[in-house]
Amino acid sequence: MNLILFGPPAAGKGTQAKRLVAEKGMVQLSTGDMLRAAIASGSDLGKQVEGILQRGDLVSDEIVIAMIEERLPEAEKAGGAIFDGFPRTLAQAKALDAMLEGRGAKIDLVIRLKVDDQALMDRIAGRYAETARPDDNPESFKVRLGAYNDQTAPLLPYYQDQNKLVEVDGMGSIESVAQAIDGAMTAPRP
Numbered sequence: 150m151n152l153i154l155f156g157p158p159a160a161g162k163g164t165q166a167k168r169l170v171a172e173k174g175m176v177q178l179s180t181g182d183m184l185r186a187a188i189a190s191g192s193d194l195g196k197q198v199e200g201i202l203q204r205g206d207l208v209s210d211e212i213v214i215a216m217i218e219e220r221l222p223e224a225e226k227a228g229g230a231i232f233d234g235f236p237r238t239l240a241q242a243k244a245l246d247a248m249l250e251g252r253g254a255k256i257d258l259v260i261r262l263k264v265d266d267q268a269l270m271d272r273i274a275g276r277y278a279e280t281a282r283p284d285d286n287p288e289s290f291k292v293r294l295g296a297y298n299d300q301t302a303p304l305l306p307y308y309q310d311q312n313k314l315v316e317v318d319g320m321g322s323i324e325s326v327a328q329a330i331d332g333a334m335t336a337p338r339p
């Protein structure tokens with residue numbers, strides 16, 4: 150199964166993706182993790198994107214699409230991918246569909262984690278204190294939330310029109326969100 154975990158920054162996508170990897174052997178494809186790894190490695194790409202991540206803006210579609218494309222064979226071997234933080238623009242969503250189609254595959258399900266903005270702000274304050282992830286500072290977080298609302302949320306109708314979108318309340322405990330996600334993954338699809 151190819152699954153997109155969809156939602157604003159700090160909605161819990163990464164936490165739930167890691168759980169699905171541990172429990173179901175799926176592969177997590179997180180463009181944010183890939184970009185942070187590039188920055189940590191000091192590569193040219195890392196140097197190119199470091200300031201963009203720090204500000205909270207989106208990196209170019211070309212960069213993230215190429216990163217995902219490179220990892221698709223690995224996900225295919227594992228029997229499915231969890232796309233976490235990708236796609237974030239309509240161009241990315243269309244490129245993903247085309248790449249999967251070229252491999253005889255498709256997106257099966259898009260799970261939207263719904264969390265209200267104030268809860269996100271509270272979560273991020275806690276995470277910043279714990280991990281000091283540079284783009285969790287309040288200013289960058291505002292930019293990230295703005296990017297989500299302006300560029301990523303408009304993808305919802307794209308998946309809704311394809312009958313792939315399921316909404317899950319992301320405000321509960323990690324366990325209750327996990328249960329809701331598992332329910333959505335096993336429910337019969339049209």
Ligand code: AMP
Nearest residue numbers: 180181202205206207208213234235237
């Ligand atoms: P994330 O860990 O998913 O919150 O991503 C952290 C940052 O990486 C984002 O704020 C963007 O700067 C960048 N990023 C991650 N995924 C994408 C994407 N699909 N498109 C553009 N930028 C991305």
